[in-house]
Amino acid sequence: MKQRLLIIHGPNINLTGMREPGVYGSESLEQINEEIAAFCAQKGFAFEIRQSNHEGQIIDWLHGAIGKIDGIVLNAGAYTHYSYAIRDAIAAIRIPCVEVHFSNIQARDDFRRLSVIAPVCVGSIAGFGKHSYLLAVEALKKILA
Secondary structure, three states: OOOEEEEEEOOOHHHOOOOOHHHHOOOOHHHHHHHHHHHHHHOOOEEEEEEOOOHHHHHHHHHHOOOOOOEEEEEOHHHHHOOHHHHHHHHHHOOOEEEEEOOOHHHOOHHHHOOOOHHHOOEEEEOOOOHHHHHHHHHHHHHOO
């Protein structure tokens, strides 16, 4: 049976390609998802890709992953910096989760430099644009081996 990944895009990521292309790139989320899907398939994963602008929905997806998902790639967007609820959900479900960001959050505004979810994730990948997701999938392949 294939290992299953859940890729979650958080708030405003649905506007990728339109929103600050110098920071987030010019490709649409649909185009990025196609590349993520192809990479997951190539690595032998079954996968789901989801996007929500709602904190509670993201938490529900994390809770729903228990017993069904082997690894999670999460771009929590702005929730990264203040959502203790998402942080607590990641800690509670005990599924390896990799935090990802398009931009290098350490090189941005002061408030973007803090990640409250990083301490409960197995790792963080930031600054590589859409490739941050692919690097996270690769990392989970090794972690879950």
